[in-house]
Amino acid sequence: MARFEFKLPDIGEGISEAEIVAWHVKVGDRVEEDQGLADMMTDKATVEMESPVSGTVIELAGEVGDQVSIGSPLVVIETDAAEGEAPASDAAARAELAQDVAEQMGAENPGAEGVAETPAPAERHSPAPFVSSEVEKPVPAPQPGAPAAVPAQAATHAAAHALASPAVRARATDLGIDLTQVKTEGDRVRHADLDAFLRYGSGQGYQAPHANNARADEPIKVIGMRRKIAENMAASKRAIPHFTYVDEIDVTALEEMRADLNDNRGGRPKLTMLPLLIVAICKTIPDFPMINARYDDEAGVVTRHGQIHLGMATQTPAGLMVPVIRDAQDRNVWQLATEIGRLAEAARTGKAKVEELSGSTLTITSLGPLGGIATTPVINRPEVAIIGPNKIVERPVFAKNSHGGDEIRRAKLMNLSISCDHRVVDGWDAASFVQGLKKYLETPVLLFAN
Template sequence: MGTHVIKMPDIGEGIAEVELSVWHVKVGDMVVEDQVLADVMTDKAMVDIPSPVHGKVIALGGQPGEVMAVGSVLISIEVEGAGNVKESAQPAVAVKEAPVAAPEVEPVVQSKPVAAAAPRPAVCQGPMVAREADERPLASPAVRKHALDLGIQLRLVRGTGPAGRVLHEDLDAYLAQGQSNASAPVAAAYAQRNDEEQIPVIGMRRKIAQRMQDATQRAAHFSYVEEIDVTAVEELRAHLNEKHGATRGKLTLLPFLVRALVVALRDFPQINARYDDEAQVITRLGAVHVGIATQADIGLMVPVVRHAEARSLWDSAQEISRLATAARNGKASRDELSGSSITLTSLGALGGIVSTPVLNLPEVAIVGVNKIVERPMVVKGQIVIRKMMNLSSSFDHRVVDGMDAAQFIQAVRGLLEQPATLFVD
């Protein structure tokens, strides 16, 4: 038997260090070639670290949240044969027998199946687990909420997922053993609670926190809100979906918003820009690269629809869908998550009435979409029901004047209220 040491790989683009985000294995686990061992976080994206060998994990080189240099020891695996290190030269890596608590992120889905991977153990039917009172079991937010609703103490449930993660099936097995009872959910709703939970701010959540803090400290934010009548564009969208939806795919409102930004920015090039405040240089772009803020399990991601000015409605719709899926699955590449010139953010049906979106530096503008509601409006002296929506946008006042911002949003409004003008050159 020998030892194969896997070092933190060079991910490229001059990156010298990365943050260890989550382990998918623990000491004692058997792993196979191409199995994902850990996720690491760069400045832009989450990256999978696969195993190049079959073997048994004998040491982990870091804990989630730790910043590790490229080339440092990530993990040691016992393998058949000589391995890649001599016995006398084995790295002095502390063996952590207990799984390390990971942040609240779901494991990233592997991009390709692992044919020889060891099957996951069946859901445990044994007795409950005796964890320490302050030991925080691994579980997703959905599992934690499910356990709370059932009145189950999560620390008593044996986890059969990666690194001992508690799954929904484990809760079902726990209930089947009689460790809970039918009155537990009702009792739990009124029980006095004194528990506390400390969640380390690491991985994607730390990157988001740093970027948001940096944006609010460096940029001179100001927001502008305008009301838009989207009745006509919604009628057009419904008509196009009825006529072409089966062959070209369904359209949401987002492709129309992207098209409105593209057309409006022709007259407002100072808004389709990036500001390097250290070099004191504003770069105005001819291309419109629209960032689409997307909520994923690991946090807020902003994949980029490149060259939106050259895309049709359906082309934009397909690209938005593709990028959103990649971001939610943690598979968006660094290139797909960088290079935007303006960002579009929407909470869909949860969009509320008004929001104050934070700039995605180094951009100088972000357009926030609020929910569509039906309201009585006065049109040509008559009270009629119209579909109304607010745009809540923020700008960097160091670069964009208030008058320019207001005129830009008014231009977007005019295009959406008269949707035929979206396609008139």
């Protein structure tokens, strides 16, 4: 028998560690060559680690959620080779594995960046020491003196020795209370005595009937995508002085035009509000280049981008992801609708490529049918702004009629939020940008004018 240490391969891209997000084996399992061992997550992607040898697992590097440094042992396997003899496929397997992992992590895209900045390594958890057996979750022990519910049948039998009205007796039976245990100042038990027992008498063997309906506390370890989201959001709020501006927009005419477009769309995808809003953003950005920018605060450089690579915050089963619509300024509403649908589906099914989840210059976030009156979205660092449309509501508004008098009409109104990095974008700039958007959205024919 020989002891083989499978070490986390050097993935490149400056990655120094990876997080264990799932184990596919446990101590004592027999594994074959190329069998999956664990899922490891870095800033780039999640990859399955495969065993380069056959044998029995004798040690694992920590638990789900722990960080493992590149070059550190991930799994120790006892192989059938003689003591001191390395497996014949060791060197070749390591080289092949490192290449496969590098390809999955996006090493072929050296210019690709993550969806958002991540904290410095010092802020992360240190990897746990090796464990040679599975860690069992503790089973909570029953608390001393915990009261037990009295069966209804037993309560009815015992209650026959206490004086009470039929209504009180029926209530006690429903609650599982032994009437002989209820203290009373008179000769019979009354509803007030039951109420007092419910408040103060649990130490006498009574347990509230609905107590067992409460769900037990459930500790959930923050790992994988949820940990990345938490780290990115915390880093954004720590580093960026946010401010949010909200304005109300009358989208009555826009919604009417959208309905007409959908009625005549033919085989093209159905339009939501989002493609029309993106067209308005792309037409407004040239006058406000500070909005479509990224701030490298370490280098002290703000890059105002000419192309608009629009991030689209998308909720997925794995957590929030931000697929990117490349060159949004060059697409019409139908092309945008098609790309939005394709990217959203790829993100939700886990098929989005690395390059489709990085490099955004501005992000838009919408709660869709959930709506919301107003939002204060968190900036997708290192960008300097994020735009959040809110739900559309119908309300009466005052307007001028053709004779100059006042009239009340039905209108569809939507609040539009924008959060900005105050180090780069001034309040006046943000408000002026939204006013520019408002012009296009309230006069939608301008969206199709050159």
